[in-house]
Amino acid sequence: MTTSGDSVPFLDLGALHAELGPELEAAALRVIRSARFLLGPELTGFEVAWAAAVGADHAVGVGSGLDALTLGLRALGVGPGDEVLVPSHTFIATWLAVVQVGAVPVPVDVETPVGDWAHGALEAAVTPRTKAVVPVHLYGHPVDLDPVLELARRHGLCVLDDAAQAHGARYRDRPVGGLTHATAWSFYPGKNLGAFGDGGAVTTSDPETARRLRSLRNYGSTQKYVHEEIGWNSRLDEMQAALLSVRLEHLGAHNARRARAAQRYDEALSDVGHDLGLPQTAEWATPAWHLYVVTSAHRDQLAAHLASQGVECNVHYPVPPHRQRAFAGTSAASADLPRADELAGQVLSLPMGPHLTDAQQDVVIEAVRGFRP
Ligand SMILES: *Cc1c(COP(=O)(O)O)cnc(C)c1O
Numbered sequence: 001m002t003t004s005g006d007s008v009p010f011l012d013l014g015a016l017h018a019e020l021g022p023e024l025e026a027a028a029l030r031v032i033r034s035a036r037f038l039l040g041p042e043l044t045g046f047e048v049a050w051a052a053a054v055g056a057d058h059a060v061g062v063g064s065g066l067d068a069l070t071l072g073l074r075a076l077g078v079g080p081g082d083e084v085l086v087p088s089h090t091f092i093a094t095w096l097a098v099v100q101v102g103a104v105p106v107p108v109d110v111e112t113p114v115g116d117w118a119h120g121a122l123e124a125a126v127t128p129r130t131k132a133v134v135p136v137h138l139y140g141h142p143v144d145l146d147p148v149l150e151l152a153r154r155h156g157l158c159v160l161d162d163a164a165q166a167h168g169a170r171y172r173d174r175p176v177g178g179l180t181h182a183t184a185w186s187f188y189p190g191k192n193l194g195a196f197g198d199g200g201a202v203t204t205s206d207p208e209t210a211r212r213l214r215s216l217r218n219y220g221s222t223q224k225y226v227h228e229e230i231g232w233n234s235r236l237d238e239m240q241a242a243l244l245s246v247r248l249e250h251l252g253a254h255n256a257r258r259a260r261a262a263q264r265y266d267e268a269l270s271d272v273g274h275d276l277g278l279p280q281t282a283e284w285a286t287p288a289w290h291l292y293v294v295t296s297a298h299r300d301q302l303a304a305h306l307a308s309q310g311v312e313c314n315v316h317y318p319v320p321p322h323r324q325r326a327f328a329g330t331s332a333a334s335a336d337l338p339r340a341d342e343l344a345g346q347v348l349s350l351p352m353g354p355h356l357t358d359a360q361q362d363v364v365i366e367a368v369r370g371f372r373p
Helices: 014-034 041-054 065-075 093-100 121-125 145-155 207-216 238-249 251-269 299-308 338-346 358-369
Strands: 058-062 083-087 104-108 130-133 158-162 182-186 200-204 292-296 347-350
Touching: 014 041, 014 238, 041 058, 041 200, 041 238, 058 065, 058 207, 065 093, 065 158, 065 182, 065 200, 065 207, 083 093, 093 104, 104 121, 121 145, 130 145, 145 158, 200 207, 238 251, 251 292, 251 358, 292 299, 292 338, 299 347, 299 358, 338 347
Parallel strands: 083 104, 083 130, 130 158, 158 182
Antiparallel strands: 058 200, 182 200, 292 347
């Protein structure tokens, strides 16, 4: 029996300060003393570094991941009357962004938990109104982008990938972030590259898209009091940018620790003897291991067992977007998405993060191995 002192948190954000405290505090103090809080040198510095890290020409910092998706779609010209293809199994923000620009999300059922569509499924969903596709690198595993880009070329569609969970992921040995028309990022605190509050960014190598994004995030203006279009107020502030610059220097090392933890889980859980599905990594993929998601037909029992052993797990996500009341009455709500429904009942995210210790992980492993359905 495990006591509360041995309990394993799902993600230990407090450990970040223990590791990077002096660097983080110096950055925060620098911003406070500068008395410059928006659209200043910290943002520019972070944007340059983040664009370089993901192999894009431009990064534009915005207020959140949802805003990155919304402004990204808007900058690509998506608006009222357009249809946007989205995966059936994702965080609801992917779908909400489409609605925020007045377009219609058209869900396409996924084949794998990590957001890949079955061969031909995407093609079958294209109509004359389809304007864009939003692949999601769910759990940090990159989507197989080449077939999506090929389809987009053939039908004249834009591709905006949702990389909110994929900081540092690589597809065919190229970093996610410079492979499509634009890529949306979230810096929500729990992400691999997390801020100390809300934040997001869009990366792109198209200068015109970058210019539109800089205008859209700032009241539709690039020159003070000159407003060229209907914009938003959605800016990544100087404090978040300064703190993110500190975290970015450690992203590679933190992701390496996640990958090592994933490998330890893989090795220790490959023969548990109950119906546990382990995450599958495509041969061309280098995941960011944002989450380590197993599947089980006895998910709720397994989760209860782990909780009783002091292991904190999560479900990403228990109710798919098309079953949410927010979409009740829309065409998406009546879509037939059996795989999304099935995954919602089976997925379970085990503790994962750069500060998960071997001892904590061993508690998780022992608890999973001790489960009897
Ligand atoms: C976190 C997340 C978002 C939204 O990001 P916020 O910064 O919380 O708005 C969008 N898509 C996915 C897949 C996410 O995981």
